[in-house]
Amino acid sequence: MLDKPEPKKTARQADEISAALTLAIHQHRIAPGTKLGEDELADIYGVSRTIIRAALLSLSHQQLVEIHRNRGAFVAQPSLREAREVFEARELIEPRTAHSAAARATADDIKRLHHHINNEHAALAKADKGAALHLSGLFHIEIARIADQTTIAGFVEALIARSSLIIALYWRRESALCEKHAHHALVEAIAAGDGTLAEELMRSHLLDLHSALDLRDRQTPGRSLKEALSP
Amino acid sequence: MLDKPEPKKTARQADEISAALTLAIHQHRIAPGTKLGEDELADIYGVSRTIIRAALLSLSHQQLVEIHRNRGAFVAQPSLREAREVFEARELIEPRTAHSAAARATADDIKRLHHHINNEHAALAKADKGAALHLSGLFHIEIARIADQTTIAGFVEALIARSSLIIALYWRRESALCEKHAHHALVEAIAAGDGTLAEELMRSHLLDLHSALDLRDRQTPGRSLKEALSP
DNA sequence: GGGCGCAATATTGTATACAATTAAGCCGCA
DNA sequence: TGCGGCTTAATTGTATACAATATTGCGCCC
Numbered sequence: 001m002l003d004k005p006e007p008k009k010t011a012r013q014a015d016e017i018s019a020a021l022t023l024a025i026h027q028h029r030i031a032p033g034t035k036l037g038e039d040e041l042a043d044i045y046g047v048s049r050t051i052i053r054a055a056l057l058s059l060s061h062q063q064l065v066e067i068h069r070n071r072g073a074f075v076a077q078p079s080l081r082e083a084r085e086v087f088e089a090r091e092l093i094e095p096r097t098a099h100s101a102a103a104r105a106t107a108d109d110i111k112r113l114h115h116h117i118n119n120e121h122a123a124l125a126k127a128d129k130g131a132a133l134h135l136s137g138l139f140h141i142e143i144a145r146i147a148d149q150t151t152i153a154g155f156v157e158a159l160i161a162r163s164s165l166i167i168a169l170y171w172r173r174e175s176a177l178c179e180k181h182a183h184h185a186l187v188e189a190i191a192a193g194d195g196t197l198a199e200e201l202m203r204s205h206l207l208d209l210h211s212a213l214d215l216r217d218r219q220t221p222g223r224s225l226k227e228a229l230s231p
Numbered sequence: 232m233l234d235k236p237e238p239k240k241t242a243r244q245a246d247e248i249s250a251a252l253t254l255a256i257h258q259h260r261i262a263p264g265t266k267l268g269e270d271e272l273a274d275i276y277g278v279s280r281t282i283i284r285a286a287l288l289s290l291s292h293q294q295l296v297e298i299h300r301n302r303g304a305f306v307a308q309p310s311l312r313e314a315r316e317v318f319e320a321r322e323l324i325e326p327r328t329a330h331s332a333a334a335r336a337t338a339d340d341i342k343r344l345h346h347h348i349n350n351e352h353a354a355l356a357k358a359d360k361g362a363a364l365h366l367s368g369l370f371h372i373e374i375a376r377i378a379d380q381t382t383i384a385g386f387v388e389a390l391i392a393r394s395s396l397i398i399a400l401y402w403r404r405e406s407a408l409c410e411k412h413a414h415h416a417l418v419e420a421i422a423a424g425d426g427t428l429a430e431e432l433m434r435s436h437l438l439d440l441h442s443a444l445d446l447r448d449r450q451t452p453g454r455s456l457k458e459a460l461s462p
Numbered sequence: 463g464g465g466c467g468c469a470a471t472a473t474t475g476t477a478t479a480c481a482a483t484t485a486a487g488c489c490g491c492a
Numbered sequence: 493t494g495c496g497g498c499t500t501a502a503t504t505g506t507a508t509a510c511a512a513t514a515t516t517g518c519g520c521c522c
Contacts, residue, residue, distance in 0.1 A: 012300065012475085038504070048477045049504090057285060061292040069243065070483050070504055085382040092327055092383070151316040151393075152323070155386055243505085269474070279507045280474090301474055301513050 014054035017045050021055065025064055025075060026137060026164045027130030032077040036065060062158050064165070076165055080215055083166040087210045090159050091203060093152060094140065098186065098202035100147035102195040109146045113187045116142055121180065137164060139183055143190070143202075163209075172214040182208065245285035248276050252286065256295055256306060257368060257395045258361030263308040267296060293389050295396070307396055311446055314397040318441045321390050322434065324383060325371065329417065329433035331378035333426040340377045344418045347373055352411065368395060370414055374421070374433075394440075403445040413439065 024030045041052045056073045059065040065073045078086065101109075116139045123132035137160040144153035182205040189198040255261045272283045287304045290296040298304045309317065332340075347370045354363035368391040375384035413436040420429040 039502090050476055050478090053285075053504090054288060057288055058292065061289065071485090072504065082382065085380050088380065089382050089386070093323065096323055149316050149319065151313065151320050151390075155320070159382075270472095281506055281508090284474090302515090303474065 012054075013045075013047055013051050014058065017041070017047070017051065018055040018058040020045075021059060022062075022064060022161065023134065026134040026161065028133065028164070028168050029130060030075055032075050032165050032168055034075045036073040036075065038072070062161055064161055076162070077169060078162055078166050080170075080217065082162070083170055083213065083215055086159055086162050086166060087206065087213075090156070090163070091206045091210070093155060093159070094144070094206060095199040095203040097144045097147040097149065097152060097156065098190070099195040099199040100149065101143045102190045102193055102198040104148050105146050105190050105193075109142075110187065110191045113139070113142060113146075113190070117180065117183050117187065120183070124180075133164060133167065136183075137161075143186070146190075166213065170213040170215060172212065243285075244276075244278055244282050245289065248272070248278070248282065249286035249289040251276075252290060253293075253295060253392060254365065257365040257392065259364065259395070259399050260361060261306055263306050263396050263399055265306045267304040267306065269303070293392055295392055307393070308400060309393060309397050311401075311448060313393070314401055314444065314446055317390055317393050317397060318437065318444075321387070321394070322437045322441070324386060324390070325375070325437060326430040326434040328375045328378040328380065328383060328387065329421070330426040330430040331380065332374045333421045333424050333429040335379050336377050336421050336424075340373075341418065341422045344370070344373060344377075344421070348411065348414050348418065351414070355411075364395060364398065367414075368392075374417070377421075397444065401444040401446055403443065 021030070021036070036056060038049045038052050038056070041055075042049045045052070056065060056067060060067045060073065063078075064076055066076050067073045105113075116135060120132055120135045120139065123129075123135055140160055141153065141157050144156040147153070182201065186198060186201050186205065189201055252261070252267070267287060269280045269283050269287070272286075273280045276283070287296060287298060291298045291304065294309075295307055296304045297307050336344075347366060351363055351366045351370065354360075354366055371391055372384065372388050375387040378384070413432065417429060417432045417436065420432055
């Protein structure tokens, strides 16, 4: 029996559930293409379908799930084209946020970034690739947050969420998810207030990531034939 | 049978309603801060609150409305800070989309852009500022669409929606909304395939827009005292 | 007369019931 | 055996009923 330890009244249940699903997707505990049945989720979380529907609607707005009318919600499977677009968008936006972050970061911000990196290392040490991937994303989001541009930070968050799906589908190396050196060097540049360097490091870091994906033309993987041809 | 000629299936009612509300907000027929009561909207559109809630949730994800728990949904009132952020984000993203658009635009695209401009002129001739503003926004979205970057086009769409609110709150000039010359010159550059020029024109166009706003520090206008002080 | 607290009202949050649509299973037939 | 159509089951779409919460107005006490 799942009893709720303490119903924190502050956040809406739908938000908590969409956050939980987002985390599960980030950590690759739910694979792209998985069907998210309303009754099933309602049962799992002990709420009515009303709440679940609100949560799924939120996720669909972030393009983490696709909702097909009368057929249900599925974890999104970004196409090759979408994958390329997401990384192009990141390469456009994030270097700039890194630049701004270098200009505005406080000592506290730097401390938090180091904390993120340590967490990443810990996850990697435990070979928990899902957690490491999630933390790597949080690192990028944190930089956008430090840049103090909420709007753009929101975009970055959405892009990183989708990147998680893309990595699940198209990752080809066994190398580290986000090379620790890249993140470390970035923090160094930001701490030093060197915006130009931070920008350049971020750009090359994203290009590395991008090139570690297999985005050659081919059929979209992981999708059953029926799924691929019917919609 | 792979061909599905047209999704005859009408879009979800919630989508239609949120689109209608978005249009009304774009055209300044609903002022920032207006309360959007669920029963009221349900009555207007002849559907249940379930649908209305889904529509409002969509709008809140685009940050066009703010939903306060147990208090309801209100048309968003971007703060000065948010206003600055939105335009900074546009200045980051849109010049690049203009550049790409110049590289990819087809004759058909150019025709459609001219069509947009003509509509703008027609709306201005009728002194319908709301419609003109809406069409001006569509022009920018169309350019992002031509650039063939769906993801970024989605961001641009969200930014322009919020720009509409910002203009409602902070516009100070009586001058034309989007100077017709600016749009016309942009189309020329795109038609000529001159990406660098298009990029520069877009940048200066956005700076013009930005400078036509009154973003000096002051109390947020249009917000009742209670609204302003309680949250 | 003014401030405080309680009750009444209105509005939103959630659950459930029912309708509509899709997907699957089954049987019969060529 | 394989295909086609029908029936049946499962799932989503929508409406409504009920519960929880905030706002409003009134009356009481100081």
